[in-house]
Amino acid sequence: MNTTRYDVVIVGGGAAGLSAATTLGRALRSVLVIDSGTPRNAPAAGVHGYLSRDGMNPGELLSIGRSELLSYGATVVDGEAVAAHRTPMDSRWFWEMPDSSPAGACSSPPA
């Protein structure tokens, strides 16, 4: 298995996952975001209740969020995380992708 180590692996790159990842990136943590691309608000015409972004297309909001996140050195992988395993020897977690593309190892419990 191809394995890269990250401080934190976040499953889900919607508004919550991208926000958390950006905060971690700013704190100089290495972060992998795995996102299967089905945010709940995708059918909505526009975002509301988010200061300064009223009416923005939800996809555009996430696209800008991804760009900002990448500027902090984080990695975003499109795909579905299908399993997480904890190693018996230490506290690392290994994440499995269906196509065996970047699987992450992190030292934090799954969030």
Ligand SMILES: Cc1cc2nc3c(=O)[nH]c(=O)nc-3n(C[C@H](O)[C@H](O)[C@H](O)COP(=O)(O)OP(=O)(O)OC[C@H]3O[C@@H](n4cnc5c(N)ncnc54)[C@H](O)[C@@H]3O)c2cc1C
């Ligand atoms: C029709 C509609 C309109 C809405 N309008 C608004 C609004 O105007 N303002 C507002 O504040 N809120 C609105 N909401 C609520 C909105 O959905 C949430 O505010 C916001 O999308 C929540 O973000 P989230 O990151 O928690 O979840 P989501 O946006 O649902 O993102 C979760 C992400 O995780 C990914 N994922 C899940 N499982 C896996 C896995 N195993 N591996 C990889 N990726 C995975 C999904 O593909 C998805 O991209 C609306 C909801 C709906 C349904």
